[in-house]
Amino acid sequence: MAGFWLASLLGILGMSLPLVYGGDNAFLREERWELGRRYLAEGKAKEAREVLSELVKSYPKEADVYLFSAIASLRLRDVHAAELDIRRALSLNPDHVEARTLLGWIDLEVRRDYAAAVGQYSRVAELRPNWPEAHNNLGVAWKKRGDLEQAVASFDRALKIRGDYSEAWSNRGWAQAEQKKWREARADFEQALGFNPHDEGALYGLSQALRELRDYAGAERALSRLIARSPNFVYWLEWGQVELVRYYWLFLLAAGLVYLHSRYQRTRRRFHGGAGSKKT
Numbered sequence: 001m002a003g004f005w006l007a008s009l010l011g012i013l014g015m016s017l018p019l020v021y022g023g024d025n026a027f028l029r030e031e032r033w034e035l036g037r038r039y040l041a042e043g044k045a046k047e048a049r050e051v052l053s054e055l056v057k058s059y060p061k062e063a064d065v066y067l068f069s070a071i072a073s074l075r076l077r078d079v080h081a082a083e084l085d086i087r088r089a090l091s092l093n094p095d096h097v098e099a100r101t102l103l104g105w106i107d108l109e110v111r112r113d114y115a116a117a118v119g120q121y122s123r124v125a126e127l128r129p130n131w132p133e134a135h136n137n138l139g140v141a142w143k144k145r146g147d148l149e150q151a152v153a154s155f156d157r158a159l160k161i162r163g164d165y166s167e168a169w170s171n172r173g174w175a176q177a178e179q180k181k182w183r184e185a186r187a188d189f190e191q192a193l194g195f196n197p198h199d200e201g202a203l204y205g206l207s208q209a210l211r212e213l214r215d216y217a218g219a220e221r222a223l224s225r226l227i228a229r230s231p232n233f234v235y236w237l238e239w240g241q242v243e244l245v246r247y248y249w250l251f252l253l254a255a256g257l258v259y260l261h262s263r264y265q266r267t268r269r270r271f272h273g274g275a276g277s278k279k280t
Contacts, residue, residue, distance in 0.1 A: 027059050036068060045075035063089040067099050074102075079110050097131075100124050104137060114145035125154075132162040136171060143175050151175045166196035173205050182212040200226060 027033060032055045039048035049072035055065050066089035073082035083106055089099040104120030107113045121138035128134050139154030155172035158165055173188030186209040192202035207222035 027062055030055065030059075032058075033065070036065075036072075040068060040072055040075070043075075045072045048072040049076065061092060063092040063096050063099060066092075067096070067102065070099075070102060074106075079106060082106065095127055097124055097127050097134075100127075101134070101137065104141065108141055108144065114141055117141040118145055125157075130161055132158040132165050132168065134158075135161070136165065136168045139168070139171055139175070143171070143178075148175050148179050164195045166192045166199055166202070169195065170199055170202040170205065173202065173209070177205060177209060180212075182209045185209040186213065198229075200230065 032051050036048050036051040036055060039045075039051060049069055052065055052069040052072060056062075056069065059065055066085040070082040070085035070089070073079075073085060083103070086099050086103045086106070089096050090103070093099070100120050101124050104117045104124065107120060108117035118138065118141045121134065121141050124131075125134040125138050135154045135158035139151045139158065142148075142154055143151035152172055152175050155168050155175065158168040159172070162168075169188050169192035173185045173192060176182075176185035176188055186206060189202045189206035189209060192199050193206065196202070203222055203226055207219045207226070210216075210219040210222060
């Protein structure tokens, strides 16, 4: 789970750990700066935080040190320490896009304060309007807040900037699905899978859209692909439900044939029984 947290953080930040931001020349030449980021890239969050905590003492005005220290703290599931570091970074640079994005992530995923997340991500989108991740993050926050139209509009902006953004296609598909716009949702999930065939969320969404559109064969194929990748009990259960609906007419036909056969047998016995009594 900790690895998933780090991957999620880097995804919403749209960054890689070796990336260097601002700072003076002396800071950029610091061996501890390189060491702290390398530790974090290698998954050594505890060591990274220790190095970065020492680095802060020498460079208390460098917002990026606080940002990476916050990422290390989140890797260690220390949300309180992470938030303190992020707010220190923002006190030094209120327009620090990555720090504000990370604070939005905490509001969204940890605190479940969707209004605050919308506020943080909206500011990021203003600061960096041509950054597709900013609009995608904002769309996710709008969606979780329950404003699906705003969510779709944000995903639209992300996709206008980067048409191959598979995550934004998938997210917009789920927003369409919540509005029962199943044809639009299907198209979005198919687009997402066209750019990233391994997107399980989009594949599961496609199975739901196809099921609602009564394309049970397509839904069964999508769920079969999911089961092949991840034998999740939920996927098996839904696959069974789709198969039951898909072949329901066969069960009805079989039941009808059994019923007609039993009626025929009763009628036949009654007819032969009546004929025999007259003969007697």
